[in-house]
């Protein structure tokens with residue numbers, strides 16, 4: 001029997017190669033890393049040279065947690081990806097800030113995302129989910145990512161931020177294009193990429209002006225009007241650049257990740273029809289199902305920190321200034337923490353997954369929102385849809401470590417059949433057989 005080390009040669013692994021992520025997260029490589037080199041210095045490759053040098057790869061659950069929680073020894077200032085953010089953007093958005101500046105900015109916005117506020121949005125989420133699924137059912141055959149999974153998080157974050165409905169398709173199309181441009185296969189020339197980013201920044205700027213003219217009960221009004229303490233003891237408003245950066249983080253973080261969890265969750269459930277049936281017949285299983293979908297899909301792949309002093313992890317010395325990446329999908333398959341980690345089980349009880357980060361000051365701001373969206377979407381799917389058939393292989397966007405989200409499912413062709421049908425002859429509601437399948 002061949003072992004992973006027969007199949008994977010760590011010396012030859014290059015995480016900067018997007019092709020490694022073309023069919024999803026390379027779990028086999030990370031299983032070997034957890035076993036043989038949990039604190040691994042990525043070898044020099046043409047990719048590391050392009051991204052600014054070598055970096056450390058941490059694959060164990062315990063290390064992901066301890067680094068994430070130690071902002072003093074592992075700072076975020078240079079940015080969340082292997083490559084440093086450009087100097088003018090460092091310290092300008094939540095993910096490139098450290099306390100105390102980070103704490104001030106985060107406090108400003110976090111009230112919009114508490115469990116209580118998110119619970120208040122439940123009906124809104126359910127209405128969106130119902131409308132989205134019914135419209136996909138009318139089409140019959142559709143792209144599950146574009147027509148279903150993407151729609152709910154996009155509308156929810158847009159409702160929260162205060163983006164008018166008429167602007168959403170255009171705006172999120174730009175955000176998507178910007179993200180896809182990091183995949184070499186769908187790359188845009190630098191000038192076009194910058195142009196797309198500028199369009200989004202300009203939109204954020206115009207929306208801010210509009211909110212100043214007509215304040216509303218939304219996050220963008222809060223942010224454009226807010227004053228924060230500055231380091232000199234005074235009060236200051238957020239700069240245009242800070243606001244634009246915030247906008248991009250919310251638009252991307254608030255939509256792409258949830259979309260991925262819903263799509264990957266659906267694929268996992270179609271592979272385990274008995275668990276899908278259980279979701280339908282035992283609604284009380286939903287909360288643990290959502291946690292398992294998050295563990296299983298882990299849509300954010302890694303975040304990077306920079307060591308502020310010489311440290312040792314598992315006896316391996318890491319020098320001040322070196323880049324340290326923590327890998328969430330890998331931590332979520334760590335056999336030291338999860339029993340039978342490669343088994344998808346919606347009833348899993350002990351599930352301390354790190355899909356939203358390993359804890360600490362940067363723990364995902366949208367975690368409560370994301371969980372509600374995933375739950376509502378699956379509740380409505382099992383209620384309204386009788387049969388889901390996958391019509392082709394998922395197509396991935398793969399950017400590799402250029403982005404903290406190294407790969408996502410960009411397209412998934414499906415055929416949806418409604419669960420309930422009107423029988424015209426008797427004007428009675430009759431149930432279609434409930435079958436959900438992958439072909």
Ligand code: HEM
Nearest residue numbers: 094095253254257258300355356357362363364365366370
């Ligand atoms: C399944 C969905 C999601 C996943 C898997 C996810 C994952 C993550 C992860 C891993 C981090 C970094 C944590 C760290 O560095 O310790 C993060 C940060 C963040 N997420 Fe999410 N996220 C999701 C949904 C959302 C949503 C819906 C929003 C909308 C508001 C959001 C907004 C943010 C923001 C603003 C940050 C930066 C927080 C900070 O630096 O203080 N995320 N997320």
